[in-house]
Amino acid sequence: MIKAAINGYLGHMGQVIEKLILENDNIELVAGIDKNISNYKGELEVYENVFELENKCDVIIDFSHPSSLESLVKYCTSNKTPLVIGTTGYGEKEIDLLNEGSKEIPIFYTANMSLGVNLLLDLVSKAAILLKDDFDIEIIEKHHNKKIDAPSGTAYLIADTINKELENSMDYVFDRHLSHKKRSNNEIGIHSIRGGTIVGEHSVIFSGLDEVIEIKHSAGSKQIFGQGALRAVDFIIGKEPGLYNMRNLIK
Ligand SMILES: NC(=O)C1=CN([C@@H]2O[C@H](COP(=O)(O)OP(=O)(O)OC[C@H]3O[C@@H](n4cnc5c(N)ncnc54)[C@H](OP(=O)(O)O)[C@@H]3O)[C@@H](O)[C@H]2O)C=CC1
Numbered sequence: 001m002i003k004a005a006i007n008g009y010l011g012h013m014g015q016v017i018e019k020l021i022l023e024n025d026n027i028e029l030v031a032g033i034d035k036n037i038s039n040y041k042g043e044l045e046v047y048e049n050v051f052e053l054e055n056k057c058d059v060i061i062d063f064s065h066p067s068s069l070e071s072l073v074k075y076c077t078s079n080k081t082p083l084v085i086g087t088t089g090y091g092e093k094e095i096d097l098l099n100e101g102s103k104e105i106p107i108f109y110t111a112n113m114s115l116g117v118n119l120l121l122d123l124v125s126k127a128a129i130l131l132k133d134d135f136d137i138e139i140i141e142k143h144h145n146k147k148i149d150a151p152s153g154t155a156y157l158i159a160d161t162i163n164k165e166l167e168n169s170m171d172y173v174f175d176r177h178l179s180h181k182k183r184s185n186n187e188i189g190i191h192s193i194r195g196g197t198i199v200g201e202h203s204v205i206f207s208g209l210d211e212v213i214e215i216k217h218s219a220g221s222k223q224i225f226g227q228g229a230l231r232a233v234d235f236i237i238g239k240e241p242g243l244y245n246m247r248n249l250i251k
């Protein structure tokens, strides 16, 4: 049995993953960590600080907030505990922490744990290469009204995947606020919508002369992300130190 702890346990994804672990014969949930546990009345051991974890676990699953990454990486590197991370909203500081930490432990990180979005990444890569000279590229992402970060981690992941295929020649333009000039050929427009209970939608629009291609993924439930995270748990156990993502898992 793989002993797992969840950081961000009381959050939406933390609760979805707890239910999925209960149905999983290979993984056992041994603890939770969250920022504010004063109202918590459940039976699982839950801590406010990762360093309070009493039983060493085999893996920590993190769906929380960028502010917790530093202590997570410190704890996991000290205890040689692999990490599976789905948290988004990371900046340069957090990416540096991931790169440094992954020299000592295996870290699985992706902004989107669904299989579908990872297929979409392959499709948009191919489309970008074929269409780059004649089509404008725009990304629209839609999420629920509880989401803190914008644009979504997945929108950045899509933009970065396209940009890499196009030899990093593209600039990102966000929401076109109060813009009074035409778009240029070398930009990717990124737009965010927030409302209600939308689980997560990402559309990549390639617009050319008299034709438009739209490649779209819609998440119907948060379970698809949770299931991806549990696949990542199975994958990461026993791996050498390094930074892994869905491409490593799916291939
Ligand atoms: N990679 C993927 O496939 C997916 C990624 N995500 C990402 O996962 C993250 C969490 O999403 P979701 O569960 O919907 O968000 P929630 O806000 O519902 O849950 C986050 C939880 O983490 C807690 N938290 C905040 N700061 C810390 C901290 N420093 N240490 C420990 N816990 C902390 C929050 O507490 P409090 O509410 O008190 O602030 C909350 O309980 C987001 O970044 C989201 O974008 C979400 C779905 C899929």
Ligand SMILES: O=C(O)C1=N[C@H](C(=O)O)C[C@H](O)C1
Pocket (backbone or CB within 6 Å): 088, 111, 112, 143, 147, 151, 152, 153, 154, 155, 199, 200, 201
């Ligand atoms: O916050 C969410 O809910 C989601 N966040 C991820 C992101 O920022 O891309 C993935 C998914 O779309 C759901």
